[in-house]
Amino acid sequence: MAFLIRVLLLAGIGWLLYRAYIRWQTTQNQHRGAPPPEKFEPMSRCTGCGLYLPSQSLSPSQRCGSCEQKR
Numbered sequence: 001m002a003f004l005i006r007v008l009l010l011a012g013i014g015w016l017l018y019r020a021y022i023r024w025q026t027t028q029n030q031h032r033g034a035p036p037p038e039k040f041e042p043m044s045r046c047t048g049c050g051l052y053l054p055s056q057s058l059s060p061s062q063r064c065g066s067c068e069q070k071r
């Protein structure tokens, strides 16, 4: 009878480990499959025409492309 209890105990431990492994794998996949967080782009106003544009598209003097060409 003690042998049967030991077998059941080992089976239970194995099942718990299996469940933990599956859960760990799914969380790993979720982390890998998750899309990267959307980047927030700060908006800046062109000093030439007053147009709001992403600050990356403005020149160092805070002017848009067309205003830079006009100068």
Ligand SMILES: [Zn+2]
Pocket (backbone or CB within 6 Å): 046, 047, 048, 049, 050, 051, 063, 064, 065, 066, 067
């Ligand atoms: Zn402009």
